Amino acid sequence: MKRRSFLRKLTFSLLATTFPSLSWGGKKVKKEQSMNMVLHKNKSRGVADHGWLKSHHTFSFASYYNPDRMGFGTLRVINDDVVEPSMGFGTHPHNNMEIISIPLKGSLKHKDTMGNEHVIAKGEVQAMSAGTGLQHSEYNNSSKESVNFLQIWVKPKKQNIKPNYSQKKFDEKDRLDQFQLVVSPDGQKGSVEINQDAFFSLVSTNPNKELVYSKYSKDNGVYFFVLDGELDVGSEPLFKRDGLGIVNKDEIKILAKTYSELLIMEVPLEV
Numbered sequence: 001m002k003r004r005s006f007l008r009k010l011t012f013s014l015l016a017t018t019f020p021s022l023s024w025g026g027k028k029v030k031k032e033q034s035m036n037m038v039l040h041k042n043k044s045r046g047v048a049d050h051g052w053l054k055s056h057h058t059f060s061f062a063s064y065y066n067p068d069r070m071g072f073g074t075l076r077v078i079n080d081d082v083v084e085p086s087m088g089f090g091t092h093p094h095n096n097m098e099i100i101s102i103p104l105k106g107s108l109k110h111k112d113t114m115g116n117e118h119v120i121a122k123g124e125v126q127a128m129s130a131g132t133g134l135q136h137s138e139y140n141n142s143s144k145e146s147v148n149f150l151q152i153w154v155k156p157k158k159q160n161i162k163p164n165y166s167q168k169k170f171d172e173k174d175r176l177d178q179f180q181l182v183v184s185p186d187g188q189k190g191s192v193e194i195n196q197d198a199f200f201s202l203v204s205t206n207p208n209k210e211l212v213y214s215k216y217s218k219d220n221g222v223y224f225f226v227l228d229g230e231l232d233v234g235s236e237p238l239f240k241r242d243g244l245g246i247v248n249k250d251e252i253k254i255l256a257k258t259y260s261e262l263l264i265m266e267v268p269l270e271v
Contacts, residue, residue, distance in 0.1 A: 001100045020045060026241065036235070036248050038072065040162075040239035045080070052087035056080040057223070058243050072223045072245040073269035077153035080241065081141025082107075082146050088139030092128035098154040098194040100183060101126040102263070108148030112136035116165045120149075125182045125200075127192040131161040152261070155271055156195045157185070166192040169189075175202045177209050179264070199266040205231065205256035212250045213264060220266045230264040252261075 005040035046057035046064030057064045058078035059071050059252060066071040071077070076097075088109070102106065107121040112128070113135045118125045121141075128134070168190070174180050187193040191200075197214045215222060223245045226238045232255040233244050246252055254262070 010083065011144065013217060014167060015020060037236070038245040039236060040243040040245075042239065045241070047110045048214075052084045055142065056241070071271075072156040073221050073233045073267045074198065075152070075223055075265055075267045076155055076271055077151070078153045078225060078243070080208065081151060082148045083140045084144070084146055085140055086143045091135050091248060093133060093135045094128070095133040096156055096159050097130045098132060098156050098196050099128045100144070100152040100154070100192075100194070102152070102182075103147065103149040103150055104151075106142040106145055108147055109139045109141040110136060112165065114163055114165055118167055121169075123172055124167060125192055126167045127165075127194050129156065129161060129164040129195045129253065131156075131163040131195070134163045149201045154194065154196050154198055154267060157197060157268075158195055161195055164193075164195075167193050170202070172204070176204050177211070178201050178204060179211070185262075189269070197268050201253075201264045201266075202262070203264065204261045205229075205254070205259065207256055207258050209256045211254045213254060215250050215266055217266070217268075218250055219270075221245055221269045222249075222252060223265045223267065224252075224254075225263045225265065227261035227263055228260075230254060230257040232257065 005114045009040045024174045040058055048055045048064060055106055059075055059076065063080060092176060101120060101154050102125050103120055105121050105122060111117045119141050170180060170182055179201040181189045181191045181199060181201050183194055183199050184191040185194065197217060224233045226240055228240050230239050234246060234252055236244055238244055
């Protein structure tokens with residue numbers, strides 16, 4: 001019953017992102033975009049405990065609603081999910097949304113109405129363009145250990161395209177002290193492709209390492225999400241699971257205080 005209730009809430013959340021008048025409007029987006037920086041601390045995230053699923057929401061989602069946390073430009077959802085062994089999300093619909101899944105621990109079993117049936121493990125990135133509509137399910141692939149993964153939603157560039165699926169494994173050694181592009185609009189550098197002018201990069205840094213992130217597009221904003229460790233982004237100290245959005249800066253300095261892992265999401269600001 002708990003899982004069925006959650007899926008009902010998820011369906012409403014899907015409708016709310018498809019029809020903005022149900023949950024968020026242009027005024028709130030413009031207000032957020034007018035700021036040079038927006039900080040979301042780990043403990044300020046929404047929390048949902050469904051027993052089989054424990055989720056932290058950076059932005060409003062399902063039963064968690066905060067009018068000041070409706071996304072960052074076209075970045076709509078960052079869910080940090082932990083799913084118990086053999087449990088998961090039953091078949092449910094999506095449309096006109098770019099959905100990126102990044103396992104941080106363990107693996108997910110994916111099945112969809114496009115005919116894809118795959119296991120997604122740590123070190124891999126999955127992307128789906130929901131377009132005109134699809135249905136899929138996601139379950140923990142293990143009967144013994146929990147799985148922790150990020151599910152990220154980005155508003156699409158074009159509406160009602162043919163649904164698409166892609167998945168790729170990335171060598172974690174190739175992101176040590178350098179940016180590893182994992183998501184892009186054109187699949188450049190071996191990244192997975194989505195229907196939006198967005199660029200996602202992963203980086204792991206040694207202590208005291210300084211890097212400079214340069215944007216792919218001057219019109220984009222950049223959202224930094226700390227997977228682990230402690231670092232300064234710009235002049236802002238960040239810790240595990242903190243998020244920081246920055247606009248109006250083409251280059252952003254990153255200084256690691258400890259060994260750190262960081263997900264960088266560069267997205268258009270115009271929805």
